[in-house]
Amino acid sequence: MVRAPCCQKMGLKKGPWTAEEDHILVTYIQQHGHGNWRALPKLAGLLRCGKSCRLRWTNYLRPDIKRGNFSREEEDAIINLHQMLGNRWSQIAARLPGRTDNEIKNVWHTHLKKRLKSNQTEPDSRVHFYSRKTEQELEPIDDSSYCAKSDSLDCASVSPAQCTSSNTSYVTTSDDDNNNNSNNVCVTFDNYQANLPEPDDSFWSEVLSTEYSDETVNEFQAFGGDLQVNMGPTDGGFSLDMYNDNNMDFWFNIFSGAEEIPELLGI
DNA sequence: AAGATCTGCAACCGCCCTAAA
DNA sequence: TTTTAGGGCGGTTGCAGATCT
Known part of the structure; x- marks a missing residue:
């Protein structure tokens, strides 16, 4: 058997797809499914290679694709x-x-x-929050502040090296947006240190046991590697997700909402 | 207004992996 | 065990529209 060149056969069209070609491809797949991509264009009557059809379908024509700007x-x-x-x-x-x-x-x-x-700033080991306060006005932000100002918050992550065994949580983050013209400021963990207790074992235990059984957590940890907890802003306030370094199939949303996380952090 | 430059994105290229012969 | 087709994936390209000068 000799591998046939996929997209280099004479007479096969390349470049942008026309509306007519789209229609032919969608109609064919709706009626017959796509099965064998290489055979599809011939069966559907398209002068395209199978690979081109597959890409057009998966990247553009699939009905479950969300179009428009990213939130x-x-x-x-x-x-x-x-x-x-x-x-x-x-x-x-x-x-x-x-x-x-x-x-x-x-x-x-x-x-x-x-x-x-x-x-981008130097990597550091602080957790960053953002508010519309000026730097001089730094102070602990209460729950309602988070809720009301969630659209001005940027990326923050809290990553304990080990969920249940570390005495001192390892805290890291990416500094994502020092956008001064919107009057956002970065409130670092250092600034909060007096008021914001470092999440300790009991914090993570509480977070995990609230949503997941011991069995789930044990299974999660059995893959080895570090448990990671990511916290970031969402439309509703915060989302706290847990994942395992060594197995990305383990990905749990722990919380979504404005209230729980500041409360759990003791802010 | 027009040419130059930049930007965004659809589409292509080529490598890799896997299943089947 | 080897070879091949099929499909998945990440990197790159090229074009059209937007923006700049």
């Missing part, structure tokens, strides 16, 4: 996931329903990479 929440999710997964776009896409790996890859290269680069 701030989605962008933050991509940034967080990219920190964990690197350029594994398909894995990132799997966690963002309706978005394709190609779309996420484009957003990363055109928006998010620049956003991170322009705001």
